[in-house]
Amino acid sequence: MVVKPVDLLGAAVHTRDQQPGQDYNWYIKAGDLQLFDQADEIYRLALRDVEGEAPKLAVILKEQRIGLLIGDMPCQRIDHVNREIYETLYLEFDAPQFQKNVLHAAAMLLLCPKNNYKRYEKHFTDYAETLFYNSSHATHLVLKTVKLPIVSQQPDFSLIPIEHQKLALFSTLENRNRCARYLIHSTHLNTHHFSFISTGRLNLDKCYQIAHQSEECILLTLSQEAQTEVNLQRSKLSFMLRQKMKFSF
Numbered sequence: 001m002v003v004k005p006v007d008l009l010g011a012a013v014h015t016r017d018q019q020p021g022q023d024y025n026w027y028i029k030a031g032d033l034q035l036f037d038q039a040d041e042i043y044r045l046a047l048r049d050v051e052g053e054a055p056k057l058a059v060i061l062k063e064q065r066i067g068l069l070i071g072d073m074p075c076q077r078i079d080h081v082n083r084e085i086y087e088t089l090y091l092e093f094d095a096p097q098f099q100k101n102v103l104h105a106a107a108m109l110l111l112c113p114k115n116n117y118k119r120y121e122k123h124f125t126d127y128a129e130t131l132f133y134n135s136s137h138a139t140h141l142v143l144k145t146v147k148l149p150i151v152s153q154q155p156d157f158s159l160i161p162i163e164h165q166k167l168a169l170f171s172t173l174e175n176r177n178r179c180a181r182y183l184i185h186s187t188h189l190n191t192h193h194f195s196f197i198s199t200g201r202l203n204l205d206k207c208y209q210i211a212h213q214s215e216e217c218i219l220l221t222l223s224q225e226a227q228t229e230v231n232l233q234r235s236k237l238s239f240m241l242r243q244k245m246k247f248s249f
Contacts, residue, residue: 003147014088047071052200052222107180166232
């Protein structure tokens with residue numbers, strides 16, 4: 001894995017402690033986190049308790065900030081009844097300086113083969129665990145840099161490029177490649193508010209909720225409702241009417 005150290009503005013870790021009664025929560029919130037509320041909402045809507053074997057991550061770009069959210073990664077700790085503990089890591093950066101690095105890191109997570117994804121997860125859980133064990137200094141950002149993966153392979157350029165500003169796609173290998181291309185070659189992102197989300201079986205109702213909050217938004221989901229591309233710029237009511245007509249025949 002090739003990585004690059006990148007300056008960090010803030011970080012948060014959602015996990016649980018090993019003791020009874022210390023259930024899942026954001027145990028760590030350190031540094032300057034201007035996009036945390038939006039990251040938390042995306043986590044609750046799109047990543048938490050969403051099943052399906054797909055990379056669970058999000059990128060949030062808003063004004064001068066960019067955040068990277070990597071969801072529900074298994075760590076080495078176990079809880080008081082011997083269950084595996086999961087962690088979600090949120091990192092926030094200065095967008096003018098590090099937008100390219102963050103988008104490339106997200107693309108690398110989409111492009112890496114399934115059998116290598118655990119390696120990337122461990123890279124980020126190790127970082128989250130270090131933050132967790134430094135929790136006595138949680139109000140201060142102890143770790144001021146993070147090593148982000150660098151793109152070591154290119155997506156398939158023969159695939160149809162993504163054009164819509166708000167889109168839900170079925171999370172196939174092909175569509176993950178298309179999204180990686182979209183993120184890597186991001187000079188088209190002139191918006192002040194963009195989000196990208198990859199998750200499991202997220203229904204379209206929640207996709208519309210998330211897309212409504214951004215000027216531009218791409219979602220990868222395993223929901224059967226998105227087996228064909230869904231343009232989220234169209235109204236939710238229009239989508240529901242088309243679905244009703246489809247099943248009335």
